Amino acid sequence: MMTLNQNNKNGRVHGKVALVTGGAKGIGAASVRVLAAEGAQVLISDLDVETGQALAAEIGLAAAFFRHDVSSEDGWRQVIDHVRERYGRLDILVNNAGILIAGSIEETSLQAWQKVMRVNADSVFLGCREGIALMKDSGGSIINLSSVAALAGRDDYLAYSASKGAVAALSRSVAALCRRRKYRIRCNTLHPDGVLTDMTRGSLPTGVDPDRMTIDSDPMNRMCRPEDVAASVLFLASDEARAINGVELRIDSGQMVMSI
Incomplete structure (x- = not known):
């Protein structure tokens, strides 16, 4: 069993073991x-694998990489067994992995619907089920x-919206x-509204400058950066949030409260 990270003994999650899915890029990497x-x-x-291993190497002894298909039941059993054998416990589980496929109810194929559901919703079901088995004693x-x-409602991202609704209800x-x-x-959920990641950059119209759509450029904009979401991940992971359970935390720059 591996010795836990001894760096930053005054850190907000010192001595804890975390598993972050989709951790190689975007919100996952920032977390x-x-x-x-x-x-x-x-x-x-x-x-x-390449990006995940590079991130682990960048961080050093405090991080390791595990190739993991989050939509696979066997994959979840393997990664949780690895956590158990390597660290002996799991304190923080961040179910972050996800995909984005555009399409309305009239345009979305069953194949696309099922693919999004497998990656975005099934993975969270499997992660919670397998994670609880390791976490429930401690x-x-x-x-x-x-x-x-x-x-x-998002008419243009039907499957994605439905999958994220399933995540919220499951949580x-x-x-x-x-x-x-x-x-x-x-168990809590985070609800961002546009985060400047590779996935969202790819969904923007041609010619649009993503950096001009963030709250750095204009506080009326909705898009934030991965680090803004990671800050909330850290808070919910820490003992500071020990009384917060079943919460849906919006990270939307106030978009949902705007009436006009």
Whole structure:
């Protein structure tokens, strides 16, 4: 069993073990960096081996990489077994992996619908189920990445919106069960509304400058950066949030409260 990260003994998650899915890029990578910087030992889960290994090498002893297909039941059993064997415990689970496929109800194929559901929703179901089995004796924090699209209608991203709605509903059920069974496991969801990642850059119209769409450029803009979401991941992962369970935290720059 590996010795836990001894860096930053005053860190907000010092001595904790974290698993971050989709951890090689975007929100996942930003979360990996901040959790490691604040004292956690972090396992990066992703299908992108080259980028994931490079991130682990960049961080050093506080991080490791594991190739992981989040849509696979066997894949989840393998990664949780790896966490158990390598670290002996799991304190923080960040279900971040996801994909984005455009299409309305009239345009979305069953194949596309099922693909998005497998990656975005099935993976969170499997992660919570397998993660709880390892976490329930010592407790911990599960943080599931949903979206504002789960709370408001998006006609152009039907499958994505539905998958993120499933994540939110599932997370409420997990939070309720863990409380009822006194597992000391908290489960919360984060609901960003446009984050400047490679995935969202690819969905923008040709000729649009993504950097001009962020809140750095104009506070009326909706798009933030991965680090803004990672800051909320760190908070929910830390003992500072020990009384927060079943919450849906919007990271939308106030978009949902605007009436006009």
